[in-house]
Amino acid sequence: AQRVTQPEKLLSVFKGAPVELKCNYSYSGSPELFWYVQYSRQRLQLLLRHISRESIKGFTADLNKGETSFHLKKPFAQEEDSAMYYCALFSNAGKSTFGDGTTLTVKP
Amino acid sequence: DAGVIQSPRHEVTEMGQEVTLRCKPISGHNSLFWYRQTMMRGLELLIYFNNNVPIDDSGMPEDRFSAKMPNASFSTLKIQPSEPRDSAVYFCASSSGQLSYNEQFFGPGTRLTVL
Numbered sequence: 001a002q003r004v005t006q007p008e009k010l011l012s013v014f015k016g017a018p019v020e021l022k023c024n025y026s027y028s029g030s031p032e033l034f035w036y037v038q039y040s041r042q043r044l045q046l047l048l049r050h051i052s053r054e055s056i057k058g059f060t061a062d063l064n065k066g067e068t069s070f071h072l073k074k075p076f077a078q079e080e081d082s083a084m085y086y087c088a089l090f091s092n093a094g095k096s097t098f099g100d101g102t103t104l105t106v107k108p
Numbered sequence: 109d110a111g112v113i114q115s116p117r118h119e120v121t122e123m124g125q126e127v128t129l130r131c132k133p134i135s136g137h138n139s140l141f142w143y144r145q146t147m148m149r150g151l152e153l154l155i156y157f158n159n160n161v162p163i164d165d166s167g168m169p170e171d172r173f174s175a176k177m178p179n180a181s182f183s184t185l186k187i188q189p190s191e192p193r194d195s196a197v198y199f200c201a202s203s204s205g206q207l208s209y210n211e212q213f214f215g216p217g218t219r220l221t222v223l
Contacts, residue, residue, distance in 0.1 A: 034211075043111070044151075044199065044214040086151060095164050096141065096212065100150035 002027040004089050006099035013077050014107050021072040021102045023061075023087030032090040033070040035061055036098070039083045047072075047085070057081070077106045112215035114200050120221045126188040129218045132181055133202030141212060142175055142185050143199040151199070157183065190222045 003026040013019050035047040048056045050063040061072045087099040113132040141156040155165040157177045177183040201212040
């Protein structure tokens with residue numbers, strides 16, 4: 001079985017502070033991991049995927065297979081980063097499992 | 109392209125009634141996913157199709173739920189009979205290419221309220 005855990009339902013930081021959204025996964029195979037974001041009144045959309053090893057909007061995420069983690073980080077949070085963030089795991093068969101989500105609030 | 113289209117956007121119905129949610133994926137996409145979002149359980153995958161064929165329906169909560177994809181441009185999710193605990197936002201998403209690698213594009217969701 002595959003599982004994704006996001007331990008924090010709510011996370012609040014001040015503008016300019018570093019932010020880390022935690023994600024741990026459980027999967028017996030080689031996982032494909034993603035972060036999706038849902039801004040207020042917008043559709044859920046892809047933020048970044050581990051296979052691309054890219055930085056989007058200043059966010060990065062590193063896959064740590066030893067710790068089975070895929071934490072999302074940004075060194076300096078901005079108010080426009082306030083949103084709901086979902087960590088997702090896709091199996092080799094294409095089955096997707098999303099975490100419960102973390103609501104990030106960046107205060108001015 | 110308007111992206112993934114879902115209808116209706118809002119549905120209010122009474123317990124026991126049949127509810128049908130509709131989804132039009134992005135043209136050319138060959139995979140389609142139905143999700144349910146609630147405060148308690150987050151975003152849950154209900155069922156997904158590849159080339160119009162259901163691949164995994166293990167997330168469908170019970171026999172009251174059924175989904176079909178008669179062609180590449182249309183899918184339905186039906187609840188019969190509906191119950192108050194079915195109240196949630198239902199999302200449809202589509203993707204192209206190899207399943208595990210490609211971005212899913214989500215629709216706006218249908219907010220279902222069962223009284």
